Amino acid sequence: MQMQPRGDRRVVVVAANTTIHTMPRLSCFPLLLLFLLVLLLTPTTTCSAAAHSTRAANATSTSAGAAASAAAMPKQQQQHKAKAKAPALIVFGDSIVDPGNNNDINTIIKANFPPYGDDFLNHRPTGRFCNGRIPTDFIASRLGLKDLLPAYLSPQLDKQDLLTGVSFASGGTGFDPLTPQLASVISLPDQLNMFHEYLDKVRAAGGDAKASEILSRGVFAICAGSDDVANTYFTMRARSNYDHASYARLLVHHASSFVEDLVRAGARRVAVIGIPPIGCVPSQRTMSGGLERSCSEGHNEIAVAYNTGLEKELAALRGKYPGTMLVFMDIYGFLYDMMMHPRRYGFTESTRGCCGTGLLEVSVLCNGITSAVCDDVGDYLFWDSYHPTEKAYKVLADFVFDNYVKLII
Secondary structure, eight states: OOOOOOOSOOOOOOOTTOOOOOOOOOOSOOHHHHHHGGGGGSOOOSSOHHHHHHHHHTOOHHHHHHHHHHHTHHHHHHHHHHHOSSSOEEEEESGGGOSSTTTTSSOSOOOOSTTTTTTSGGGOOOSOSSSSOOHHHHHHHHTTSOSOOOBTTOTTOOHHHHHHOOBOOOTTOOSSTHHHHHHTOOOHHHHHHHHHHHHHHHHHHHHHHHHHHHHHHSEEEEEOOHHIIIIIIIISOTTTTOOHHHHHHHHHHHHHHHHHHHHHTTOOEEEEEOOOOGGGSHHHHHHHSTTTTOOOHHHHHHHHHHHHHHHHHHHHHHHHSTTOEEEEEOOHHHHHHHHHOGGGGTOSEEEEESBTTSSSOOGGGSOTTTOOBOSOGGGEEESSSSSBOHHHHHHHHHHHHHHTGGGGO
């Protein structure tokens, strides 16, 4: 791919015995995080500590139900196995689908501390960038596999987890090779290497037949691209010699190459989720939306161009690999409607996160020391300034399952 000069640039501002491939050390912090670290000196005051205690004491029935299900997990896993719609769910991507792979690697992109996990089992942070469950947990449940999709690098990973699927996702990663380097997280090529290790473990635990069944009938999902646009391109300006269109093409090239590598590894049912309207998430509104905190047109322009280009590339790959199911999951319009008309979906706030001021806090800046949380998380579309709440993820996961996952199971 040939790089195009930008010319007159107008920037509108998702384990034990596991080999972890060498991660690049953090060469520089994203400018956003450097700027926001100053905010750690000043506690936010969106809600009082008393309000937070009250909300924690009156946790949602969802959390209570999840805690109850955890107590009966072995029995439930047996029930799931009997009615499973696919043998396994295998996930690659970024913080939207990362259940904790970043916990023990050398990066500041983490979520294994309060208030993350505020509405999870026993109010426990796991590394999920959310107050509770994330989309892949809901998808795994609807597939009849298990209630929670674990991180591949989790020390608690057991045989049953291996045989029913894992997530290799790493928060902060992307398709652009620069993105994981800048954030010091697990690149998509390294996630694919971990997948090959995973297959060896499946063969050891369940035999060649089980590995073959997962490859032929398992659901493979890929979710990445948002961090490329928000962090590498706009915040870091690390691709300043690309205009919006050429950067979208760069992402399409790397995304389609990853899909093809996965198909060559044996995957036959692959779903790729598109980039959402990233310019409308709270942090990007704050940084790039002007005084009125409007959606950033530049971010969304790249997202739309990427989605259009990748959909065409997947169509070409379907012709190249007959018998392989490749589905593009377009969530852009659905999420945009949720953001613009939150009350239609049971929310009242879609421009701020529940954590802290809701304007900029994410990852280390959304913490239990300087960031109180909102009184009623159920009113909020976003948990922090970048990631949706469990309630919003449930709505999104149902949309994705009903409109796309059903096509490949």
